[in-house]
Structure formats: C-alpha cells, structure tokens
Amino acid sequence: MRAHVAFNCRISAVYRHLGIVAPGFPRAFGPGQFVMVRPFFSGDPFLPRAFSIYRVAPSADSAGPTVEILYKVLGKGTQCLSRAEAGQELEILGPLGNHFTVPEDVNAAVLVTGGIGVPPIAALASQLRNPQSAIRNCLVFLGGKTSEDILCVKDFEAAGATVHITTEDGSRGTRGLITDLLAPFLGSVGDPATRQSGNQEGPNRPIAQSLNRLCIFTCGPPGMLAAVARMAERFGIACQTSVEANMACGFGACMGCAVEARSDGLDPKYKLVCKDGPVFDSGELVW
Amino acid sequence: MTEPSAKCQVPSAECGEPREPRAASHVNLAVEFAGIRMQNPVVSASGTFGYAQEFEPYLDLNRLGAVVVKTITRLPRPGNPAPRIVETSAGMLNAIGLQNVGIDAFIREKLPFLRTLTPPLIVNVAGESVEDFRELTKRIGDQEGVAGIELNVSCPNVTGGLDFSTDPTLTHQVVKAAREATRLPIIPKLSPNVTDIRTIARAAEDAGADGLSLINTVVGMAIDVRTRRPKIANVTGGLSGPAIRPVAVRMVWQAAQAVRLPILGMGGIVTGEDAVEFLLAGASAVAVGTASFIDPTSVVKVIEGVRDYCAANGIMEIRELVGGVQIPGRTAPCRRSVE
Numbered sequence: 001m002r003a004h005v006a007f008n009c010r011i012s013a014v015y016r017h018l019g020i021v022a023p024g025f026p027r028a029f030g031p032g033q034f035v036m037v038r039p040f041f042s043g044d045p046f047l048p049r050a051f052s053i054y055r056v057a058p059s060a061d062s063a064g065p066t067v068e069i070l071y072k073v074l075g076k077g078t079q080c081l082s083r084a085e086a087g088q089e090l091e092i093l094g095p096l097g098n099h100f101t102v103p104e105d106v107n108a109a110v111l112v113t114g115g116i117g118v119p120p121i122a123a124l125a126s127q128l129r130n131p132q133s134a135i136r137n138c139l140v141f142l143g144g145k146t147s148e149d150i151l152c153v154k155d156f157e158a159a160g161a162t163v164h165i166t167t168e169d170g171s172r173g174t175r176g177l178i179t180d181l182l183a184p185f186l187g188s189v190g191d192p193a194t195r196q197s198g199n200q201e202g203p204n205r206p207i208a209q210s211l212n213r214l215c216i217f218t219c220g221p222p223g224m225l226a227a228v229a230r231m232a233e234r235f236g237i238a239c240q241t242s243v244e245a246n247m248a249c250g251f252g253a254c255m256g257c258a259v260e261a262r263s264d265g266l267d268p269k270y271k272l273v274c275k276d277g278p279v280f281d282s283g284e285l286v287w
Numbered sequence: 288m289t290e291p292s293a294k295c296q297v298p299s300a301e302c303g304e305p306r307e308p309r310a311a312s313h314v315n316l317a318v319e320f321a322g323i324r325m326q327n328p329v330v331s332a333s334g335t336f337g338y339a340q341e342f343e344p345y346l347d348l349n350r351l352g353a354v355v356v357k358t359i360t361r362l363p364r365p366g367n368p369a370p371r372i373v374e375t376s377a378g379m380l381n382a383i384g385l386q387n388v389g390i391d392a393f394i395r396e397k398l399p400f401l402r403t404l405t406p407p408l409i410v411n412v413a414g415e416s417v418e419d420f421r422e423l424t425k426r427i428g429d430q431e432g433v434a435g436i437e438l439n440v441s442c443p444n445v446t447g448g449l450d451f452s453t454d455p456t457l458t459h460q461v462v463k464a465a466r467e468a469t470r471l472p473i474i475p476k477l478s479p480n481v482t483d484i485r486t487i488a489r490a491a492e493d494a495g496a497d498g499l500s501l502i503n504t505v506v507g508m509a510i511d512v513r514t515r516r517p518k519i520a521n522v523t524g525g526l527s528g529p530a531i532r533p534v535a536v537r538m539v540w541q542a543a544q545a546v547r548l549p550i551l552g553m554g555g556i557v558t559g560e561d562a563v564e565f566l567l568a569g570a571s572a573v574a575v576g577t578a579s580f581i582d583p584t585s586v587v588k589v590i591e592g593v594r595d596y597c598a599a600n601g602i603m604e605i606r607e608l609v610g611g612v613q614i615p616g617r618t619a620p621c622r623r624s625v626e
Binding site: 256 | 335336337341342344345365366367368369370371372373374375376377378379381383386528529557577579580581582583
C-alpha cells in the first residue's frame with residue numbers, strides 16, 4: 001500500500017518515532033500486530049522491514065490514519081528509514097500477524113519489556129485501560145541498557161500501570177536486568193502458599209495479594225524473552241511472548257521467519273513468526 | 288497504466304526500426320508454453336508464492352499467466368532451522384529446506400482452492416529419488432485441475448543428493464521417469480550451479496521434457512564478521528533477487544540456443560522491462576519470484592509493465608519478442624519459435 005511519511009522524529013540518540021499516513025489502513029489493530037515498511041525503492045536495502053505497531057491515530061484530514069512505529073537505528077534498513085522526511089513516499093503492508101489476547105479468566109497483567117520491544121507492550125497497556133477490559137491491575141517491568149533505552153514510561157503511567165524500571169548501568173531505576181526484579185515478584189505471586197500467607201516484603205506486596213489470576217505479556221530482546229519464558233514455566237504463570245525474526249514477506253509466503261516450536265515427535269517443528277505469531281504462548285516455543 | 292511515450296521506443300525485434308506506439312489494450316499477451324495456454328507470459332515462481340491463497344488479499348490471482356505453487360514432497364517436511372534467510376546486496380539468501388505439507392495434505396487442503404482459479408495451475412514437486420519423482424508426478428498428474436508439473440531437480444538447500452540437475456545423467460533419469468508417469472507437460476527447473484547449462488538442458492530435452500524452467504537460486508554464503516558465523520543456519524543458501532538476473536538471462540540465452548524446448552525464464556525479475564529482457568534472451572514465459580516478497584502485487588505489476596513496453600514499442604504480439612536479442616556483428620537475432 002502506497003503511503004507517506006507524516007513525521008519522523010528523534011526520541012533519543014538512537015530511537016525514532018515514525019508516523020506513516022496510510023490511506024485505507026484500518027483504525028483497529030491488535031497489540032502485537034506489525035507492518036512491513038519499505039522506504040526504499042532503489043532496491044538497496046532490498047527487503048522491507050517489520051515493525052510492531054505502536055499506535056494508529058485518526059487522520060487530521062481525509063488522507064487516512066497515521067500508523068505510528070518506534071524504531072531503533074541499528075542497521076542498513078533503519079538507517080535508511082531514519083533519513084525519510086515528511087512527505088516521502090513509502091510502502092506499507094499490514095496490519096499483519098496475530099496479537100496479544102487477554103485470556104478470559106485473567107484479571108491482572110504483568111507486562112515485561114525492554115529496549116525496542118516496548119511499542120507493542122505500550123499498545124497493549126493502552127488497550128487494557130479500556131473500561132471493558134477485565135484487567136484490574138497492570139504491572140510493568142521495563143528494562144534497558146541505559147536510561148536512553150527506557151521508552152514509553154508516560155504511556156504506561158497514562159494507562160494506570162505501576163512501572164518498575166531497571167537499567168544495566170543504573171542510570172535510571174534499579175541497576176540490573178529487568179528479570180532481576182521480575183523473579184522475586186513472580187516468586188511471591190506464583191507460589192500459592194506464599195501468596196496466601198501474605199508474608200512477602202517490598203512494594204509488590206499489596207498488588208501481589210490482589211493478583212490471583214495473572215498473565216505475563218512480554219516483548220524484548222531474545223535473552224529476556226527466554227528468561228521470562230523459563231520463569232513463567234517455573235511459577236506456572238501463563239505467558240504470551242512476541243518474538244522477532246528476519247522476514248522477507250511478512251505474510252507467510254517466504255517461510256523465512258521460522259522459530260522452533262516444541263514437538264511431540266522426532267522431527268523438529270517450526271512456526272512462522274509472521275503467520276503463526278508474532279505472539280506465541282511461551283510454552284509453544286523452544287527457548 | 289501509463290501512456291506509451293516516444294522516449295521508451297526501441298528498435299523492434301522484427302525489423303530493427305522503431306514502430307508507432309499502440310494502445311496497451313491492443314497488445315496480445317497470450318502465449319503457449321509447453322502446451323499450456325496462458326493469457327500472458329507472467330507466472331508466479333515456485334517457492335515464492337506459497338499455495339497462492341496467501342496472496343489473495345493483495346492481488347487478483349486470475350490475472351496471472353499461470354499459478355506455480357511451492358514444492359510438494361511425498362512426506363511433509365518441517366524445513367530447516369532458523370535463521371533461514373538473510374538480506375544481501377540486491378537480493379537475499381534462503382535455506383528454507385522445502386518446508387511443505389506433503390502431497391496428501393496438498394491434495395486435500397490446497398488443491399481445492401487452486402482449482403477455483405482460472406489461470407492454469409503448475410504444481411512443483413521434488414523427490415529424493417527417481418522413484419519419488421515418478422510417484423509424485425503420477426499422483427499429481429491424476430488430479431483434476433493441474434495443467435503441468437514442474438520438477439524441482441535443483442533445490443540447493445536439502446541434504447540427500449536432491450540437486451539432480453547438476454548431473455546430466457540424473458537429470459535424464461528423473462525427467463524420463465516423470466515423462467513415463469504422466470501425459471501432462473513436464474517442466475524441469477534447472478540449477479544454475481553447473482559448469483555448462485546446455486549439457487543439462489539437452490539431457491532434459493532428450494528425456495522428454497516439454498519445457499525448462501531457468502534458473503533456480505545460485506548457491507551462496509554470507510558470514511557475520513562480528514560473530515564469524517554464517518548468517519543462515521544451513522551455512523549456504525540460495526541467492527535470489529535482482530543480484531542474479533544477469534546470470535539468469537545469460538543461462539536462458541545459452542539454453543535457448545542449445546535446445547528447442549520453450550523456456551520459462553526467471554531470476555530477479557522486478558519490473559516489466561526485466562521480464563522483457565528474458566523474453567529477448569529466448570524465454571517464452573517468465574516467472575516473478577523474490578519480488579513477490581517485497582511487494583505481493585509484483586506479478587501484476589510485471590504483467591502491466593510488459594504490456595506497456597509492448598505498447599510503447601508498437602509490438603502487438605508478445606511472442607514477437609521471444610529470442611529477439613540483437614547482437615551486433617551477428618547476422619540475425621537468435622529467434623526461436625514458440626512451441
């Protein structure tokens with residue numbers, strides 16, 4: 001779909017916020033869904049790039065809604081994208097893939113995210129604020145290497161979530177990895193005996209006591225996702241994870257974005273991130 | 288559709304003189320390839336178009352010259368470990384590993400939808416042995432709604448000696464077995480990873496092929512210099528995209544002079560002019576492959592581009608272009624009849 005750049009703003013040294021006016025793009029999307037964006041028609045870089053949808057804003061005029069993404073300038077594709085100016089034409093395809101779905105019996109959401117995995121989680125937090133949502137408590141565990149990597153805090157706060165932040169260099173929040181904070185929290189709520197005795201310490205205590213049916217929603221670097229998946233399994237907590245893979249097409253034709261899924265048989269089993277995902281129950285995948 | 292402009296005029300293949308531009312609607316794009324009638328010469332390339340249904344939201348599938356679907360094997364295949372693809376300069380490397388549902392599920396789940404489409408259907412099959420090819424060809428040939436069978440004798444990404452088409456004897460054996468198993472047109476898809484494509488093309492012709500598909504991907508490799516590891520898990524993969532187009536055009540041109548079989552040319556076609564290049568080299572029809580990944584409407588854009596080229600150059604019959612390359616110093620273009 002032919003579209004054009006509405007804005008392409010710098011958020012920090014390496015993060016940018018891109019708005020794409022996309023005629024015919026649906027207003028409604030599920031948090032976790034993505035778009036394929038091709039800002040380059042010269043054939044270099046050759047492939048479009050996949051980005052999670054951060055927001056879809058209604059259009060100011062009749063041009064169509066503005067699809068917003070956040071991206072980190074990392075390689076050839078994002079460097080090229082970072083030079084796109086307002087008005088520049090580009091191609092956009094989407095919304096693609098599946099999305100986070102709050103299970104019916106869940107009333108508390110634990111959002112675990114970091115780095116450039118944040119946008120779909122911020123989109124989910126906004127949706128959970130919706131009065132129809134069954135979620136009564138929303139807790140965010142947000143990690144990054146430095147304070148520069150901490151995105152969307154205002155979005156989470158506006159969604160009424162409690163936000164816990166870690167940075168590896170200690171420049172914002174607690175020093176360390178986000179999983180260092182998550183583990184004791186899940187330990188306190190994931191173990192029914194501890195939960196009933198109500199003897200856990202720290203700021204999580206009142207929340208933990210009210211959390212009886214919780215689900216983890218996560219998106220971030222692969223190491224974080226693997227650690228979260230293992231914790232969720234250990235504590236018996238449902239966990240939906242949004243994963244990333246190299247993609248050529250984004251709609252199931254190239255079969256390039258395979259991830260290994262748990263298999264009952266001898267043969268390995270693969271799922272396609274673009275079509276079967278990008279959101280999976282963390283137990284479906286091999287970590 | 289753009290108006291044909293005088294700027295685009297080139298000497299026509301027929302007489303070497305510029306012709307008057309014509310209306311695009313007057314151009315006859317219909318061709319017959321390997322006995323299969325097509326409304327235009329542009330088809331989907333196997334392995335880049337899924338089972339066609341994936342593309343239904345994006346384009347009118349009935350506009351294709353023919354639909355060529357992803358390789359089917361006897362048993363389902365899970366495919367290769369990740370990462371399977373990586374972008375390279377003007378192209379990509381892939382090692383998908385022939386992930387597919389297997390012939391039973393294909394017939395049960397994919398074929399009913401494919402039968403609802405009006406363009407002819409060409410099913411691509413791959414076997415691990417000559418007998419596999421015989422069985423697959425027989426079973427697909429017995430299905431209603433199949434117009435032709437493309438033999439994937441050239442997948443570079445699976446172990447077990449599947450790259451039959453690097454050996455003329457093996458190519459001959461596979462094509463012969465397939466020939467005996469069906470009356471449908473048989474189109475082996477040949478590997479470019481050979482010393483002389485003409486030898487392989489002749490072997491396929493001698494064994495009774497009805498046409499040739501050229502080329503499959505070019506074996507390549509990319510290394511991440513930071514980790515010093517190959518960028519795809521299979522270590523090597525098949526290179527596709529515009530990067531391989533000159534190789535493909537050269538091989539089509541060589542094969543076209545070596546055999547009388549019609550050729551389905553492919554390799555890096557993105558635009559109508561890219562497709563015309565293949566026709567001039569001697570292909571009777573062309574397939575759009577990797578371009579469909581970066582833009583799912585690519586096949587239709589190529590059809591329109593070919594038609595606009597013909598209109599701008601006063602070419603009323605697309606078939607006139609086949610083999611029309613003019614090489615200075617040679618007396619006549621290497622024209623060939625469309626069979």
